[in-house]
Amino acid sequence: MPIVTNADRMPRTAHLATKQAEDRTIEKAIAILATRLSHRDTLSTPDAVHQFLRLQAAGLNHEVFAVMFLDPQRRLIAYEPMFRGTLTEMSVYPREIVRRALELGAHALILHHNHPAGPCTPTPQDLTATHLIRAALGLVGVQVEDHVITSEDGAASMADQGLL
DSSP states (O other): OOOOOHHHHSOHHHHHHHHHHHHHHHHHHHHHHHHHHHHSSOOOOHHHHHHHHHHHHTTOSSOEEEEEEEOTTOOEEEEEEEEEOOSSOOOOOHHHHHHHHHHHTOSEEEEEEEOTTSOSOOOHHHHHHHHHHHHHHHTTTOEEEEEEEEETTEEEETTTTTOO
């Protein structure tokens, strides 16, 4: 017997209106978190960063690779989605990340991407891309603080796992 939810019982227009209202709420939450992160002295709580990143990728059905650019005090300069992929794969170009980091005068950054189709466990491709990006940025004196992978399951920090 199939499970029927309230969403299944809603007329299509009501379901669409509910989704639009939820999307507006998510956008407001992202704006609030971005303001808080940019006005902090430092990004001292990983949980706040993980929540911010999870909200950025919430509901996406494709992979997105983004970067949090940080100043020397670890304040947020900008959060920018840089590459878009498919449900399970994406191409990332270290040269473009280096170029943008230099344009913004970033001292450090946090890499972020989502896994819409699975757990937030780093894949071998994720590890390879991270090491290539880190090496390229190291040549111009920009540090990679972390690479956070988010999914519906939560957030995984490569730094916390000793993978950087």
